[in-house]
């Protein structure tokens with residue numbers, strides 16, 4: 001088993017690609033494209049280049065909001081990289097190499113944003129193999145490379161930019177002014193494949209199956225016979241993390257699913273039921289009263305989030321004490337969470353305090369294990385599929401840990417939770433019945449802290465308003481509202497008002513993120 005593990009570790013180490021982040025909004029997209037090619041890669045901020053580069057087969061330099069000529073712009077020492085490893089420098093990266101190695105970069109008269117077409121001058125170059133003349137590329141720059149660096153040869157131009165791609169003679173150093181990582185660069189993926197596979201010789205071996213084998217071996221090594229406790233939410237990330245861990249350590253994994261009283265209608269029972277068939281050791285803990293108590297009288301969104309986060313920790317701590325000698329706490333942290341916390345620009349302003357990212361308090365004395373910390377959400381789903389997890393479970397919409405508490409504006413009472421559970425149930429069931437559930441990234445209902453006048457059966461009513469929200473997104477970072485069919489909205493609104501006592505008005509949220517957020521609190 002040990003040698004099997006070492007072979008996998010070796011394979012991954014030999015195929016690792018380093019993406020050096022200069023703060024571009026597209027850096028994560030570069031990583032996504034590389035992973036789509038079944039090649040493993042990791043993002044490092046430009047000021048934290050790993051000392052030992054022996055495991056890396058290639059380096060990609062990202063774009064940046066900075067101009068290379070600015071004093072505070074990223075100016076790392078690349079002497080360990082350039083000429084020693086194959087390099088693909090994108091946009092700012094290309095300008096950086098030109099600026100510091102004998103070329104010239106200047107603000108251009110013809111700034112290029114958006115579409116451009118490439119005239120490939122050196123189509124015999126491996127970088128441009130299978131890339132057609134006039135291929136569409138996406139540009140986003142205001143500086144231009146006026147003179148190429150020393151020993152460079154031009155590989156391509158566009159109608160506005162002479163030096164759209166170049167290569168340093170005698171080195172596997174390539175530079176491109178356009179962004180191959182965005183979908184609008186139609187041959188971008190081919191170019192990345194040319195660079196990574198043909199030029200750098202990486203193997204396309206990063207598959208869900210390889211990930212499962214490697215991770216299970218790593219977890220066995222790391223955890224041994226120790227016990228692990230894991231918070232299971234019924235969501236995709238924690239479920240996939242649980243199944244992976246279970247494969248590695250079996251009965252030493254203790255899963256805890258907390259009913260915080262803020263789940264969807266019947267969710268506690270149905271999720272527990274769903275887990276029954278998966279062989280996991282799951283304990284359902286009904287802590288609804290404790291959460292409602294902690295929320296009593298609170299109406300500020302941040303105070304509510306913090307009260308929930310703290311109660312989660314208390315419940316977990318109590319449960320962990322029930323298990324003798326537990327050493328690890330497992331979490332379903334995924335790569336976007338990790339990147340956020342090591343980003344070039346440092347932590348961004350707090351918009352919302354997510355309930356599970358505050359870190360563990362010292363008193364818990366548990367070590368953390370996060371088997372999914374290098375995966376993007378769609379990769380987590382692919383790994384889940386590889387592990388044989390139910391399609392329905394993997395397709396579930398994300399649901400926030402603080403649950404309905406952040407969808408009930410103002411203070412929380414058991415009665416409000418009940419009303420919202422009913423409304424949410426009608427909405428979500430409706431989406432399923434109308435085959436819309438899988439077309440929507442996330443959906444839910446919000447209970448507003450206002451009442452409005454209505455008329456029902458000739459009587460005046462003065463009852464609550466609910467908002468429905470359904471969004472399209474890929475990662476929750478940006479989102480747009482979904483154009484649900486009017487007939488569906490009409491039917492849903494009717495059913496809600498007829499069935500849920502206490503509600504006499506339904507509205508549909510048509511705000512995108514930004515400027516709004518997905519949740520209302």
Ligand SMILES: Nc1ncnc2c1ncn2[C@@H]1O[C@H](COP(=O)(O)OP(=O)(O)OP(=O)(O)O)[C@@H](O)[C@H]1O
Nearest residue numbers: 231232233235236237238257258332356398399401
């Ligand atoms: N009701 C709960 N009981 C136990 N742990 C929970 C509960 N809700 C959330 N957690 C923990 O908080 C973590 C973060 O929640 P989050 O909603 O971001 O992820 P998820 O539920 O695993 O996946 P998804 O993003 O698909 O909902 C979960 O992975 C889980 O460990």
Ligand SMILES: O=c1[nH]c(=O)c2[nH+]cn([C@@H]3O[C@H](COP(=O)(O)O)[C@@H](O)[C@H]3O)c2[nH]1
Nearest residue numbers: 353354355398399400401402476517518519
């Ligand atoms: O586990 C979670 N704990 C939280 O505290 C939390 N707050 C928001 N979300 C989810 O994150 C995504 C983006 O939400 P926002 O646009 O409201 O920030 C959406 O998918 C939200 O449902 C949370 N998930």
Ligand SMILES: NC(=O)CC[C@H](N)C(=O)O
Nearest residue numbers: 063064091092141142143
């Ligand atoms: N996208 C980029 O990397 C842009 C680089 C630089 N800020 C420019 O505007 O030219």
Ligand SMILES: [Mg+2]
Nearest residue numbers: 233235399400
């Ligand atoms: Mg969740």
